[in-house]
Structures are given as structure tokens and as C-alpha cells.
Amino acid sequence: MFSLPSLPFDSNALKEFLSKETFDYHHGKHHAGYVATLNAMIENTPWAEKTLEKIIEGTRGNTPSIFHPAAQHFNHAFFWNCLSSETQSIPESLQKRLSASFKSENEFTRIFTDTALALFGSGWIWLVQNPDTTLGILSTTNAETPVATSQKPLLTLDLWEHAYYIDYRNDRARFVENFWNHINWNYVTSLLS
Numbered sequence: 001m002f003s004l005p006s007l008p009f010d011s012n013a014l015k016e017f018l019s020k021e022t023f024d025y026h027h028g029k030h031h032a033g034y035v036a037t038l039n040a041m042i043e044n045t046p047w048a049e050k051t052l053e054k055i056i057e058g059t060r061g062n063t064p065s066i067f068h069p070a071a072q073h074f075n076h077a078f079f080w081n082c083l084s085s086e087t088q089s090i091p092e093s094l095q096k097r098l099s100a101s102f103k104s105e106n107e108f109t110r111i112f113t114d115t116a117l118a119l120f121g122s123g124w125i126w127l128v129q130n131p132d133t134t135l136g137i138l139s140t141t142n143a144e145t146p147v148a149t150s151q152k153p154l155l156t157l158d159l160w161e162h163a164y165y166i167d168y169r170n171d172r173a174r175f176v177e178n179f180w181n182h183i184n185w186n187y188v189t190s191l192l193s
């Protein structure tokens with residue numbers, strides 16, 4: 001059975017980006033709700049013995065009642081790890097990989113931002129590592145996730161309205177803009193292979 005991971009920072013630590021109220025709801029209600037639903041759905045089934053990735057892989061496309069809370073549990077836990085209370089510079093090793101795949105760091109930022117603003121409805125924006133080790137950007141809708149696919153997630157941004165509506169109301173663009181100052185680039189870089 002799964003449990004809600006603690007936030008890797010104080011819920012008040014990113015208040016210039018997201019308020020404590022947002023984290024209290026987003027982590028304490030939404031993420032907690034996905035964990036509770038997942039546990040209820042897998043209790044007394046063979047899935048209860050599986051890892052989260054195996055559950056996501058095995059239920060994708062055939063059992064949405066389990067896939068949705070499982071993928072959302074992964075996505076949210078991953079998203080918290082991608083956030084930092086302090087503005088970090090991008091480590092050189094990641095800068096090189098970004099420049100190799102997107103021509104420049106600025107071009108990566110532009111494409112990621114454009115992809116975020118182009119997403120219709122709820123979903124997630126991802127920086128991923130492709131099987132050939134190049135980096136790519138993709139958006140997924142609803143709970144869909146690159147986990148348990150050939151693309152390895154390195155960074156994500158939650159673009160469900162519950163991620164920003166308390167602090168930004170309908171201004172998704174400003175939420176995306178402020179995200180850039182609160183990314184845990186050291187965590188992202190640690191995932192490169």
C-alpha cells in the first residue's frame with residue numbers, strides 16, 4: 001500500500017511562487033486523495049504487491065480506475081521533487097545536454113513554455129530523456145505520464161488548474177513564468193544518464 005510522501009520543503013517556503021494554501025490543498029487534499037483512491041482500488045488485488053511503476057505500466061490503456069490515481073501519485077511526488085525554494089542555476093552537465101538537444105538553454109525554455117501555454121485543459125509538461133539519450137519536451141493530458149514508457153522523465157510542471165488557481169486564478173502564463181525561478185535543477189541533473 002502506498003503512503004503520501006512529505007513535501008521535500010516547508011509548505012511556506014515557496015510563497016513567492018505558490019502559497020501555503022496551495023500546497024495544503026494540492027498536496028494535502030489532491031495528492032492525498034489520489035493515494036487514498038489508489039490504495040482503495042488495489043486492496044485485495046494482485047496490484048497490491050506491485051511497484052508503482054509496474055501498476056502504471058500494467059493498467060495503462062485498460063484499467064483507468066487504477067491507472068489514473070497511480071499515475072497521478074507518481075506525477076505529483078515527482079513534481080514536488082522538481083521544485084526548489086531557492087533559485088538554482090542549471091549545472092553545466094545539464095546545460096550541455098540542453099544545448100545539444102535544443103540548440104540553446106533559451107530555446108529549451110521557449111519551447112517548454114510554448115508547450116505549456118498550448119496545452120488545452122488539464123495535464124503535465126515534461127522534459128524527458130529519449131532512449132538515444134537526447135532530451136525532449138512533451139505534454140501529457142490528464143493523468144498520462146511518460147513513466148513506464150521509453151522516455152525517462154527529468155522535469156515536470158503540473159498544469160491542472162488546482163496547481164495554480166488559488167494564487168494565479170486564470171493567469172496560467174504567469175504561473176509558468178514564475179516556475180522557472182523555482183526549479184530544482186540539481187534534482188533534474190541527478191536523473192540524467
Ligand SMILES: [Fe+2]
Binds near residue numbers: 076158
Ligand atoms: Fe496536481
